[in-house]
Amino acid sequence: MGCVSTFCTDSVQKLQALAQDLRVQFTSDLSIIERCLAELADLSRRNVLIKLIWISCVLCLLGGLAQAKVSSADDQKVTVVKYKDGTVRHRSIKMKRAVKRVSIPSKPSFGQLAGLHQLSDDLSLKSSVAYVIDQETHEVLLSKNDQVVLPIASITKLMTGLIVSENKLDLSQPITITDEDVDTEKGSSSRLRVGTTLTRGEMLHLALMASENRAAHALGRTYPEGGLGGFVQKMNEKALQLGMKDTSYYEPTGLSSKNQSSAKDLATLVGHAYQDALLREYSTSASHSVEVGSRLMNFHTTNRLVKNPNWEIGLQKTGYISEAGQCLVMQAKIAGRQLIMVFLDSAGKLSRIADAERVRHWVEAQQKFIVPQS
DSSP states (O other), rough: OOHHHHHHHHHHHHHHHHHHHHHHHOOGGGGHHHHHHHHHHHGSSSSSHHHHHHHHHHHHHHHHHHHHHHHHHHEEEEEEEOOSSSSOOOOOOOOOOOOHHHOOOOOOHHHTTTGGGOOOOOOOOOOEEEEEEETOOOOEEEETTOOOEOOOOOGGHHHHHHHHHTTTOOTTEEOOOGGSSSSOOOOOSSSOOOOEEEHHHHHHHHHSSOOOOHHHHHHHHHHTTTTHHHHHHHHHHHHHTTTTTTBBBBSSOOOTTTTOOOOOHHHHHHHHTTHHHHHHHHHHHHEEEEETTTTEEEEESSSSGGOOOOOOEEEEEEETTTTTTEEEEEEETTTTTEEEEEEESSEEEEEEEEHHHHHHHHHHHHHHOOOOOO
């Protein structure tokens, strides 16, 4: 115990010396330093344990203060200025410090966790899942992990739109965004504030074209036969009716990773949804404007290929959540063929678009070598 007491006494003396030194150098922080000195002086009347605790606290405080002052001094450059009258003055100029940005690694997708990206293909696709078929002949042109079940993000909204359209719901009926439509799953933002009122048709348009989550949720919530629960049940019943045995829906937006499907099932969904003229029109709109009170709000497609003159797209939907990666489904005419394309779990913001372009160029190149039969 005597050794500890001696250590405490020596430590207090050294800290007092440090505080006095700081007191001389940095007069702007006298209140902090005076407090440290007062506490150090009072330590003589306290037991050994309290002394050790206070020594640690004061050491951290004074050390941090000294480091802050050194950093502040590093930010300043002193220059000597000589004026015409012969006087010389010193000027301190603040220097900007370089800030090192720390990148936070993104959350891995289900496909990455399963090691699906390790499988290579002839086109070097960035999507871990890809499936391309001829819509008319059902010929499979490309297949990569097509039966793997993964989260599908906003591809979900194709089924949401299908339920609204096929059940002949009144598209002119006004629907108001409520607190129930606010995303508590991912905390995503929306331009449709609580209290915004649009028609069901406008909500459907924004859900399919701009992937508006609150619009999609409101469509499910206001379903006449059972509200949100009844709507999701209808989604799952429709999936079974279409033979989509690998598919399950948990909610109508795609924000939940519980909404899952396979590439083969999604190709079936795209083929069926393509038969609906309303879904074709809304999903391939480049932009759309809606009146919200006295304001006119403009929304745009989430798929840049819709505006690309090299593409003839009949139906499309994009999607993204971290668990699903970047996703894209399309019906498009390429080299005279009606194709359905599915890309899931693509790594990179633009990689799903690049994968679609790779497939298009590949199909066009293949068609050049086909000799027409006489």
